[in-house]
Amino acid sequence: MGTAVIDRYVTDLGARLQGSKKQVRDLLTETRDSLADATEAHVGRGLSEQEAQERAVEEFGPVREIANEYQAELAVAYGTRTLVWLAIVLPLMHMAWEYGRMLLIGPWQDFAAMPPAWYLFIAKANDLTSGIASGVALVTLVLGRVLARKYDSRRLAKIGAGVALTAVGAVFLGNVSIILATAHLDVARLAQSLPMTVASAITWIVIVRLGLLARRCLSCATIVA
Template sequence: MGTDVIDRYVTDLGTRLQGSKKQVRELLTETRDSLEDATEAHLGTGLTEQEAQKRAVDEFGPVREIANEYQAELAVAYGTRTLIWLAIVLPLMHMAWEYGRMLLIGPWQDFGVMPPPWYLFIAKANDLASGVASGVALVALVLGRILARKYDTRLLAKVSASIAILAVGVVLLGNVAIIAATAHVDASRLVQSLPMSIASLITWIVIIRLGLLARRCLSCATIVA
C-alpha cells in the first residue's frame, strides 16, 4: 500500500513534537497504525488508495490540533520524570556529600575562629535546600496525580516544569552561596582533598544534569498552545 499521504502527515506531526524520543516514536507509530487501519476500512467502501488515505487523515484531525494534544501528554510525562529525579536524586546526593564532608573535612563550624552568624545561616540554608526542593517535587508529583482528573494537562505540564526549574534553582543558589561565603570567611577551606574534589565535581554534574532536564521540561511545556 502506498503511504504518501500518511507519511507526510506523520512526518509533519513528528516535527512538531518535543519530549522523550521513545515516547514520540510510540505516539507516531500508534498514529500511523490508526491511519493505516482507517485507510483499509475506507478501501473496502470503494475509495481509491489516495482517497482512502486522505479520508483517514481528515478524520484523524488537523495535524496542529493533534500535535498540541500529543505535546501536552509528552510535557506531562517529561515533567513527571523530572520531578521523580528531583525527589530521589537530590536527597541521595546531599546525604552522600554530607557524609563525605563530615568524614574528610569536618563540620562547617570547625574554623580557627567562630564564623559569623550570617555564615552559619547560609550553611544551614544550604543544608536544607536539597531536602526542601526534593519535598516540593514529591508533593508536586502526588498533587499532580490527584489533580490530573480535574485540570487540563497543559496547565499541569507548565506547573510541573515551573516547579522543576524552581527546585533546581534553589539547590544551585544554595551551593553557590556556600562556596562564596566560605571563600569570604576562609578561602583555604575551598582547597579540598582528591576524594572531596571528585565528590564536588559529581555534585555539580548532577545539578547541571537536573537543570538541563528541568529546562527541557519547561521547553516541552511552553510549546503547548
C-alpha cells in the same frame, strides 16, 4: 499499499513534537498504525488508495490540533520524569555530600575557629534547600496525579515545569552562595582533598543535568498552546 499521504502527515506531526524520543516515537507509531487501519477500512468500502488515505487523515484530525494534544501528554510525562529525579536525586546527593564532609573534613567544631553565625546560617539554608526542593517536587507529583482528572493537562505540565525549574534554581543558588561565603571567609577552605573535590564535581554535574532536564521540561510545556 502506498503511504505517501500518511507519511507526510506523520512527518509533519513528528516535527512539531518535543519530549522523550521514545515516547515521541511510540506516539508516531501508534498514529501511523491507526491511519493505516483506517485507510484499509476505507479501501474495503470502495475508495481508492489515495482517497482512503486522505479520508483517514481527515478523520484523524488536523496536524496542529493533534500535535497540541500529544505535546500536552509529552510535557506531562517529561515533567513527571523530571520531578521524580528531583525528589530522589537531591536528598541522595545531599546525604552523600554530608557524609563525605563529616568523614573527610569533620564537624564545624573541628576547625581552628568556629565559623561566624552568618556563615552557619548560609550553610544551614543551603542544607535545607535540597530537602525543601525535593519535598516540593514530591508534593507536586502527588498533587498532579490527584488533579489530573480535574484540570487540563496543559496547565499541569506548565506548573510541573515551573516547579522543576524553580527547585533546581534554588539548589543552584544555594550551592553558589556557600561557595562564595566560604571564599569570603577563608578562600583556603575551598582547597579540598581529592575525594571531596571529586564529590564537588559530581555534585555540580548532577545540578547541571537536573537543570537541563528542568529547562527541557519547561520547553516541552511552553510550546503547548
